[in-house]
Amino acid sequence: MLIVAPLAITWVAAAALALLDGRRRWVGWLAAAALAAATVSLAVLTVTVVDGDEVEQVVAGGWPAGVGIVLRADALGVVFALLSLVVVLFALVHEVVAGVRTRGFPALMLFMATGLTGLFLTGDVFNFYVFFELAMISGYVLSAYGGETRHYGAAFIFAVVNLLGSFVFLIAVAAIYHVTGTLEMAVVGERMTEVDPSAAIMIAVGIFVAFGVKLGLFPFHFWLPAVYVGASPAVAAVLSGALANIGAYGLLRFGGELLSQELALGATVLIVIGSASVVYGAVQALSRRDAGEVLAYSAIGQAGYVLIALGVGGPVGYAAAVVYAIVNSLNKALLFLAAPLRGWLVGAAFVVGAFSVAGLPPTGGFLGKLELFRAGIDAGSVALVGLLFVGGALSFVYMFQIYQYRYWRNERLSDPSPALLRAVALTLAAVVVVLGVWPEPLLLAGREAAQNLGAGQ
Amino acid sequence: MTLLFAIAVGVMFGSGAFLLLKPDLFRIVVGIVLVANAANLTLIASGLSRGVSPILPLDGETPSDPLVQAMTVTAIVIGLAVAALLLSLAYRVYTSHDTVDLDELSHAEARRESELEREEVEI
Numbered sequence: 001m002l003i004v005a006p007l008a009i010t011w012v013a014a015a016a017l018a019l020l021d022g023r024r025r026w027v028g029w030l031a032a033a034a035l036a037a038a039t040v041s042l043a044v045l046t047v048t049v050v051d052g053d054e055v056e057q058v059v060a061g062g063w064p065a066g067v068g069i070v071l072r073a074d075a076l077g078v079v080f081a082l083l084s085l086v087v088v089l090f091a092l093v094h095e096v097v098a099g100v101r102t103r104g105f106p107a108l109m110l111f112m113a114t115g116l117t118g119l120f121l122t123g124d125v126f127n128f129y130v131f132f133e134l135a136m137i138s139g140y141v142l143s144a145y146g147g148e149t150r151h152y153g154a155a156f157i158f159a160v161v162n163l164l165g166s167f168v169f170l171i172a173v174a175a176i177y178h179v180t181g182t183l184e185m186a187v188v189g190e191r192m193t194e195v196d197p198s199a200a201i202m203i204a205v206g207i208f209v210a211f212g213v214k215l216g217l218f219p220f221h222f223w224l225p226a227v228y229v230g231a232s233p234a235v236a237a238v239l240s241g242a243l244a245n246i247g248a249y250g251l252l253r254f255g256g257e258l259l260s261q262e263l264a265l266g267a268t269v270l271i272v273i274g275s276a277s278v279v280y281g282a283v284q285a286l287s288r289r290d291a292g293e294v295l296a297y298s299a300i301g302q303a304g305y306v307l308i309a310l311g312v313g314g315p316v317g318y319a320a321a322v323v324y325a326i327v328n329s330l331n332k333a334l335l336f337l338a339a340p341l342r343g344w345l346v347g348a349a350f351v352v353g354a355f356s357v358a359g360l361p362p363t364g365g366f367l368g369k370l371e372l373f374r375a376g377i378d379a380g381s382v383a384l385v386g387l388l389f390v391g392g393a394l395s396f397v398y399m400f401q402i403y404q405y406r407y408w409r410n411e412r413l414s415d416p417s418p419a420l421l422r423a424v425a426l427t428l429a430a431v432v433v434v435l436g437v438w439p440e441p442l443l444l445a446g447r448e449a450a451q452n453l454g455a456g457q
Numbered sequence: 458m459t460l461l462f463a464i465a466v467g468v469m470f471g472s473g474a475f476l477l478l479k480p481d482l483f484r485i486v487v488g489i490v491l492v493a494n495a496a497n498l499t500l501i502a503s504g505l506s507r508g509v510s511p512i513l514p515l516d517g518e519t520p521s522d523p524l525v526q527a528m529t530v531t532a533i534v535i536g537l538a539v540a541a542l543l544l545s546l547a548y549r550v551y552t553s554h555d556t557v558d559l560d561e562l563s564h565a566e567a568r569r570e571s572e573l574e575r576e577e578v579e580i
Binding site for chain 2: 126129130133137140141144150152153155156159160163164167170171173174175177178183
């Protein structure tokens with residue numbers, strides 16, 4: 001029953017809060033409390049699943065397995081669900097403290113949390129699509145949040161590009177159903193090995209394009225900077241820290257578990273596109289001065305690392321992809337929340353994020369980079385290790401460029417931000433540091449999550 | 458029948474993709490709706506089987522595949538919600554910028570940015 005709790009709490013709370021005026025402070029805190037309760041129940045579930053090494057499964061409506069819609073919690077799903085809920089929670093608390101500006105904001109954040117939890121915990125391909133749309137539609141509405149007129153244009157482009165990706169995914173779902181006759185992920189994975197290779201490759205390409213758009217990979221990235229620049233910090237943090245997880249998770253789940261043969265076949269393509277993303281993102285970020293723009297291009301580059309790790313494959317590669325995706329989403333959330341703040345210790349929070357993006361100890365980013373290097377050495381490719389090093393060095397340069405620009409030049413010009421806002425950013429920074437100095441949980445999560453992937457290779 | 462569906466889906470997806478490339482916001486919305494319905498047709502076509510309607514089939518009757526119909530209904534609802542959301546966004550763009558032309562929007566954006574930069578230099 002533990003698996004239903006986070007979903008039910010956020011869903012009911014979202015529906016109830018949609019009727020209330022979210023600009024009132026107590027409504028915002030109520031939403032944060034509901035989300036915190038869901039996060040705690042999900043954390044308990046994560047510990048049982050990762051520690052006990054078992055898969056929790058519930059079939060909706062009391063139907064026998066194979067007929068009803070399956071909710072299942074394996075290590076990969078719960079780790080991503082917990083990560084996304086933590087990011088949404090931090091962003092929500094940040095915005096409630098700063099003052100919510102539209103009445104729907106808390107309810108939308110909860111709807112997004114519902115969609116994210118649902119899609120990470122579902123065992124059904126079509127249900128994945130439904131929850132995915134729930135999370136994305138909340139994302140489209142949130143991207144217009146902020147009240148400035150120029151957001152509407154960016155939100156429109158964001159919605160259209162991502163909808164095209166969603167419908168391509170829906171067509172791939174239809175194709176999966178046609179060739180395998182089932183929608184249950186576990187069964188799809190088994191039957192996919194016997195499917196006609198040309199059909200399987202078409203499906204794999206459709207799914208790759210759909211999640212590539214979500215993740216903002218190099219050829220599909222053009223919508224991303226326009227949305228992140230000028231978006232309110234909480235929304236940017238949620239979009240890049242929580243919603244982008246869908247792309248990483250989708251590639252791992254569909255590529256690693258359901259279509260592992262096709263993934264192995266396309267490994268070179270993935271590594272080439274990932275490398276292009278890394279180089280393009282870093283070079284573009286280097287040439288920008290605005291913190292939002294630098295972080296947006298940095299997000300494109302960081303997504304490339306996940307793809308490279310996925311292309312390397314094997315237990316080491318998949319574990320690296322999971323660890324890097326976790327660290328990256330926390331980094332982005334921290335940086336987007338900390339960048340606009342001013343005052344005592346804010347620079348420290350930002351610099352933790354900057355260290356983490358560059359992959360320096362004692363932050364969580366160091367572990368992510370370490371796992372990537374291990375994957376690169378495992379693949380035996382000198383070029384790949386060189387690229388990882390150059391990418392890390394470039395991210396060090398662009399991160400400290402904005403650090404210097406923002407904190408050394410005009411620190412004294414503006415008033416310090418409220419202490420509570422700074423406390424939120426510092427707490428998130430503390431999480432990133434703790435993951436770095438106490439690495440066992442993160443590495444264990446990565447290993448456990450990668451365990452079931454790539455079985456068909 | 459499958460061929461007919463394939464042609465219909467192809468034509469709808471192609472027209473939708475063509476409209477998506479237009480610089481007019483409302484044409485883009487129509488394009489997305491066409492693509493959404495192409496996806497719905499694909500869903501129906503993925504489990505195309507002949508039979509009686511799948512509500513309590515009597516003995517000896519084979520029902521058609523109910524799963525694709527359930528999926529398509531869900532997808533239609535999602536498509537409708539998305540179309541409404543896109544139209545409202547397009548309307549917000551229209552009321553705030555007095556245009557639905559993407560080229561004009563980006564010109565206005567560029568003008569605004571250069572004004573902002575000039576202000577910053579003056580400060």
